[in-house]
Amino acid sequence: MTAYQTSEHDVIVVGAGGAGLRAAIEASAQGVSVGLVCKSLLGKAHTVMAEGGMAAALANVRPEDSWKVHFRDTMRGGKFLNNWRMALLHAKEAPDRVNELEEWGAVFDRTKDGRINQRPFGGHTYQRLAHVGDRTGLEMIRTLQDHGVHRGLHVYMECTVVDLLLDGGRVAGAVAYWRNTGEFVVFRAKAVVMATGGIGKAWKVTSNSWEYTGDGHALAYFAGADLLDMEFQQFHPTGMVWPPSVRGTLVTEGVRGEGGVLRNNQGRRFMFDNIPPLYRADTADTEEEAARWVTGDRLKNRRPPELLTRDEVSRAIRREVKEGRGSPHGGVLLDIASVRPAEYIKRSLPSMYHQFKELAGVDITREPMEVGPTCHYAMGGVRVDADTAASTVPGLYAAGEAAAGLHGANRLGGNSLSDLLVFGRRAGHAAAEYAKSLASAPRIDEGAARDSIARALAPLGREGENPYTIQNDLQEMMDRNVGIVRAPEELSGAIDAIRRLRERLNRVGVGGTRTYNPGWHLALDLRCLLVCAEAVARAALTRTESRGAHTRLDFPKSEERWGKVNLVVRRGGDGMSIVEQPLEPVPEEFRAYVYGDKA
């Protein structure tokens, strides 16, 4: 029998990106003991890669902005499939969360009158994104990290959770291993917050790091929680496409926010041909008008079509490439060089300048970038209560990308960083309150803990297939079958392929010791990744319409009936089931903002 260490906290937060850190800080502020468990070193989570900014209706740049307009933009961007209450709370609370970050030492770029500057982004009516050049995520994570470590958090770095433990249907703790040693630790906890981010490592062309294997999604699912909106996986329109080794690496939407234009190989700004009716009234219809908006006359002119929502731009780029109007390496051209002076570009987009110069040998102040869609963000996640971030399992909470609801069918750029803070804080608060309300700590089922450890150790030292081969096959299959545009036979094929991959995973084998063994870690991550991939494929097959990030070749239009339901993914006795969940209608008092012309 394998020995394990034990550790006890009132609240365990899994994941130390923006949502996890903010949840841990808040729970700690409520006076409970908090353990923060993260797969990587502290400060390296995916939040660090967020570039463009954090959306909040501060109205520093455009006094017309307000939470109402932000609420409306978020609902429209999500094609009205959002949880309206989450979208409302988010829009109302985001400014406070940004200001709070500043009080904790964050240093945002400034307006001329000394306040937090805001930049335009896709789908946002006004300039709304608080930012620091193109490294906003770094500023956010470092601020939270440096603030948090002085708040009594116990941080477990390079420690991966492999299972949740339950006591009679409620959360009792978690089983994890230390990456450095391969030793196990069993956490006893009254509440667990999943802040584990997304699932993007199921695709090959992705902006996501190795960590993004849907651990929070899958472990919550195994524990009996509902997942929601899994068919909506965002493909960011602009990832690098060349050289091959960086294919998928993110190119911030900030490039378009600063005026960057998209052209096909004939030099045409094809986004003018792709303006959907919903956005026609707010979008420039000539290059001249768009140019006047970029140079600053934003009251009289409308936004360039490059700033349409990500689902629209990704689909348009895909079409250009598919119909033979793509760039030499299978993307389109993103040009900021002809729009802005070199010094301006280097100042407002320093890491993009550096990234292209170093990795592609392209000087973005002189030449266009080649870009194409890259798998980026899961709108789907754990189904949560809007106010408390509570899942359907008592004691289990989820926030950030691991949770669903705020973004509906498509997330607006900049709404993720603010999501992390608004709902990270709410999750931490509610988890602490729940923990305090329990008379006694739940009981740890030692048998379940030992079973979990035995299962985790099984691939180690066993003769079997290389986990990297399984991951590669999964990623190539998902790129092919579950991409931006989906066909029913491809989705069914994906479900079959995932079943076969799971059989292969049951026979996976990794050599070497338990000490820092990435092959072994991948074998364990794949279990979660396969659950997420299956959930996406099944939900995508069920939703017979096109909406937001989900486009069906056989059902190219949005259907009214599907606008009234979300899809819930649930674990049943004989596998995964998909259930239609009626969407809670927007209350009468807000309907005018959401569906009307003006907020």
Add this chain to the structure above:
Amino acid sequence: MNEGRIRLFRGENGRGATEEYPYERDEGMVVLDVVHQVQARYAPDLACRWNCKAGKCGSCSAEMNGKPGLMCMTRLERFPADQPITVLPMRAFPHVKDLVADVSWNYEVNRKIPPFRMREGQKRVAFQEDVDRVQEFRKCIECFLCQDVCHVLREHGKHAEFGGPRFFVRAAALEMHPWDAGGRLDLVRKALGIGYCNITKCCTEVCPENIRITDNAIIPLKERVVDRFYDPIRMLWRVMTSKEE
């Protein structure tokens, strides 16, 4: 596509040796791509840290042909194609396995530094020119390469008495923040031991974010420490009044 050779350190707790692997070379590849290829094809248990693969997270620091850098931002073109590239873990920290070093000491140093504290009654107004220098410091991605090359740590092992360039950058970012209440100079002098630094600028040369660590962070901090603690008039005042300022 042609074939190259790479030598990677394999072993645990400092014991081990480099092992040579072949790799397929493609246009635009970086060293981290080669490490991943070796993992996938020959050595799934090969340990290396990485996250963003875009120079933003500072996880994949290593020493490549003797030169410390981020593996994700180091293109193969930098090395002669006909010779193997040698990759070793950072040397200024205890070894864990293969290319992974134990950098936890850095997190302990960071905890010693009091966090940002807003001055009493401070309004949140600042102009871009007031925050430019702080933003330079806040670009730091904590790759710890500056710590790795600092001879006070690397050669002399003064980890117990010296904070290293990373934490002078952090202290400078706080002390020079226009709204911060200050009060870390004694820590910079004593616990972080800034006096050990003899400004050889090795840290500045290796910084992937091009932070001018020595000129903009360390030297101004040294000046502030001197002003605060070694100004003859202030020293005399302290002796006469037996008061700490």
